[in-house]
Amino acid sequence: xVFIMNYNINKNIPIPYYYQIQQSIKDxxxxxxxAPGDFIPSEREISDLFKVSRITVRKALDNLLLExxxxxxxxxxxxxxxxxxxxxxxxxxIGTYQDLTEKGYKVDNKILSFNLTSPDQKDIxxxxxxxxxxxxxxxxxxxxxxxxxxxxMTSIPQKLCSNFDANLLVKESLxxxxxxxxxxxxxxxxxVLEATIATPQEAKLFNIKVGAPILSFYNTAxxxxxxxxxxxxxxxxxxxxxxxxxxSMDKVEDISQTINKIYS
Numbered sequence: 001x002v003f004i005m006n007y008n009i010n011k012n013i014p015i016p017y018y019y020q021i022q023q024s025i026k027d028x029x030x031x032x033x034x035a036p037g038d039f040i041p042s043e044r045e046i047s048d049l050f051k052v053s054r055i056t057v058r059k060a061l062d063n064l065l066l067e068x069x070x071x072x073x074x075x076x077x078x079x080x081x082x083x084x085x086x087x088x089x090x091x092x093x094i095g096t097y098q099d100l101t102e103k104g105y106k107v108d109n110k111i112l113s114f115n116l117t118s119p120d121q122k123d124i125x126x127x128x129x130x131x132x133x134x135x136x137x138x139x140x141x142x143x144x145x146x147x148x149x150x151x152x153m154t155s156i157p158q159k160l161c162s163n164f165d166a167n168l169l170v171k172e173s174l175x176x177x178x179x180x181x182x183x184x185x186x187x188x189x190x191x192v193l194e195a196t197i198a199t200p201q202e203a204k205l206f207n208i209k210v211g212a213p214i215l216s217f218y219n220t221a222x223x224x225x226x227x228x229x230x231x232x233x234x235x236x237x238x239x240x241x242x243x244x245x246x247x248s249m250d251k252v253e254d255i256s257q258t259i260n261k262i263y264s
Contacts, residue, residue, distance in 0.1 A: 009050055017052050022060040029069055029080055036082045040070060066212060068239025081239070105144055112139040114166040116158060123155045126220050126231040134158040138166050141205065148206045149240055154219075154232035160184065161229070174230060175221075187224040193217040195238070206237050213238025 009017055025046075028034055041049070046057045061078065064070045071081045101107050119127065119135045127135070135155040142150035154174065156164055161182050168177045178184040196214045203210045215238050221230035 009052065018056045018059040021050055021057060022063050025064060026069060034080045036080050038080045039077050108143040109170045110141045111166050112141055114138050123231055127155060127157050127228045129157050136164045140169060149237055151205060151235045152232050154230060156230055178229065184223060184229055186221045186229065188222045190220040191217050208237060
């Protein structure tokens with residue numbers, strides 16, 4: 001049985017064999033020749049098809065695993081992954097829970113920990129509070145279609161929301177909870193995104209390999225008067241997500257005008 005449309009290695013070009021195999025498999029997946037959930041051939045079968053060593057094949061498959069195009073099913077083999085989830089967290093003032101449920105995904109929130117404690121240095125710097133203030137710390141893990149997907153650690157100043165109930169976050173986003181139950185409407189969000197790789201602890205939490213890609217971002221949410229109401233660290237599996245960011249000329253021109261006013 002032929003599993004891959006193009007399984008020839010071009011030995012006359014300076015491109016590593018593993019990368020050519022990687023791209024051949026990737027092309028087949030992107031063209032829809034293999035559907036999500038389809039099992040791909042074993043290392044031995046791919047090795048025979050391309051006439052290369054299993055070490056070469058393993059490197060190609062490891063890279064595809066890191067890209068999130070394939071995943072291993074314990075005791076069964078390797079299958080094609082579902083398409084990455086496209087989020088719009090950088091275009092809209094919206095929480096992950098609301099964004100995903102609007103797209104029709106089944107989302108489950110689990111509260112890992114909730115306590116009232118003293119703020120750390122990042123809380124003090126980002127929430128405009130003192131070391132004598134207290135913050136609610138909420139640690140959450142969000143599951144998407146049954147798979148661990150999004151981890152967050154959130155701090156909320158007690159003086160702004162003295163009776164915060166973390167159980168409300170099981171079925172709603174933090175943005176909605178603050179507005180609906182506490183009359184605290186978030187007016188602005190600052191988000192700082194960075195790419196990281198999974199530590200042993202994160203790999204265990206997300207059920208992924210150590211070194212797999214993680215999308216990390218910090219949120220600072222502000223009320224209309226500029227007072228910070230939330231500071232949080234978020235980590236999302238890079239093999240499951242991608243972000244859609246829209247930039248228009250109107251926004252670029254607005255930024256240009258602001259810069260001109262500053263320096264004029």
